[in-house]
Amino acid sequence: MCSDAKIFKVLDEYFKKLDTAPILPTGMFTSEGDKERYETLFMYAFRKYRAAIYHYENVKNFIKADEANAQKLLSPELENSQASKIVMRVSRTADHYAYELSAFLEALKSSVDFLATACTSHLPDIKFDSLKTLIRLVKKRHRTGPIFDEVKRNLEWLERLRSYRHHVVHRRIISTSSGYERRVIEGIAKTAIHPVIIPESPPPYIPDTRRRRAMEESLGFDSSWKEVRVNVVNGKEKILNYSFSYHPPDGFTAIEDFMESHLNSFKKFFTEIIHTLSGLNFRTCTNLK
Numbered sequence: 514m515c516s517d518a519k520i521f522k523v524l525d526e527y528f529k530k531l532d533t534a535p536i537l538p539t540g541m542f543t544s545e546g547d548k549e550r551y552e553t554l555f556m557y558a559f560r561k562y563r564a565a566i567y568h569y570e571n572v573k574n575f576i577k578a579d580e581a582n583a584q585k586l587l588s589p590e591l592e593n594s595q596a597s598k599i600v601m602r603v604s605r606t607a608d609h610y611a612y613e614l615s616a617f618l619e620a621l622k623s624s625v626d627f628l629a630t631a632c633t634s635h636l637p638d639i640k641f642d643s644l645k646t647l648i649r650l651v652k653k654r655h656r657t658g659p660i661f662d663e664v665k666r667n668l669e670w671l672e673r674l675r676s677y678r679h680h681v682v683h684r685r686i687i688s689t690s691s692g693y694e695r696r697v698i699e700g701i702a703k704t705a706i707h708p709v710i711i712p713e714s715p716p717p718y719i720p721d722t723r724r725r726r727a728m729e730e731s732l733g734f735d736s737s738w739k740e741v742r743v744n745v746v747n748g749k750e751k752i753l754n755y756s757f758s759y760h761p762p763d764g765f766t767a768i769e770d771f772m773e774s775h776l777n778s779f780k781k782f783f784t785e786i787i788h789t790l791s792g793l794n795f796r797t798c799t800n801l802k
Contacts, residue, residue: 517566523784524559527554527791534795535668541634547710554631554701561624562779569772572610575691576769577708583693583704597699604692610709610768611689618678618773625671628786629699632660635790637797644671656751663782663789670778680715686709688721689768694759699752706760707734734759 531552533541542548583603629644639646647664648671650656664671681687692707740755761767 517563520562521559521779522785523787525554527555527787530791531795541797547634551631551634552628558624558627558631558783561612561627563621565772565776568613568620569769569776570711571613572772574616574771575607575610575613576706579691579693580704580706581637583695583706597801599697600694601696602692602694604690604707607689607691607709610691611687614687614689614768614772615681615709617775618674618681620773622674622678624779625674625782626722628783630675632790635660635793635797637799644675648672648675649687650723658785659789659793660786660787660798667778667782667785668773672776674775676715685716685718686721687716694757698755701755703756705758708761709769710734710761710765711768711771713764713766713771725778735762736760 531548534548536542536544536548542551551756598694604623628640629647632647633640633642639650641647644664647661648668651668689709689711690707691709693704694707695702695704730751736757736759737748738755738757742750743753
């Protein structure tokens with residue numbers, strides 16, 4: 514997982530370099546206020562990144578709570594029963610996961626927009642306050658240069674983030690559910706958690722009506738099973754041990770994997786942008802030599 518300490522270290526080193534940047538009538542900074550605004554935009558970006566981490570950590574805590582509840586699913590009487598096989602399943606709506614996902618995407622998108630806004634200090638001929646303009650200039654106008662090239666290198670992820678966030682926040686509310694299964698087979702108890710899954714790609718429109726909910730079937734999971742058997746004296750096989758687990762079906766991913774992947778992609782983009790801007794030595798792209 515991405516490290517707060519590592520990403521803040523990159524930012525802190527850049528701020529130390531910012532302290533020595535000159536204030537000149539024809540320079541990138543014409544006053545101390547310009548430098549303060551520039552630094553503030555990066556801190557806004559970092560704090561929004563921390564907000565995304567907060568929502569990610571909430572999801573991980575939800576999962577831990579589900580796992581703890583799963584262990585309590587069977588009473589001691591059922592665990593110790595003489596039945597050859599007992600299976601109990603629990604599945605329920607878990608909208609709190611979807612709420613955290615929406616807030617996570619909002620925070621990460623906002624962080625990227627603050628980074629893009631900070632880049633405007635190096636691009637005096639362009640004014641914008643979101644990444645959308647930078648992406649359009651790279652894709653449609655084929656602009657090049659240190660900042661545009663960095664956007665191009667991370668373009669696939671940036672567009673995925675913007676698209677997914679737009680669909681979840683403005684087009685559709687994702688429904689999420691959690692569940693787990695407890696099995697006791699020949700006296701051996703095991704538990705498996707159904708991962709909380711979301712679509713890998715921006716979800717399409719699906720009606721959220723009473724009729725739709727009544728007709729909607731539970732989404733199936735891929736499962737894996739492994740068992741070890743030994744022969745007993747009477748010739749019958751007896752299970753010595755076993756394990757089973759559930760995995761997202763094609764086109765879906767576990768919500769925590771989705772969030773972690775985007776956090777790692779953000780860390781890559783953030784550090785690469787800082788390194789690129791550091792190489793500009795607080796000059797505008799029109800004044801490079």
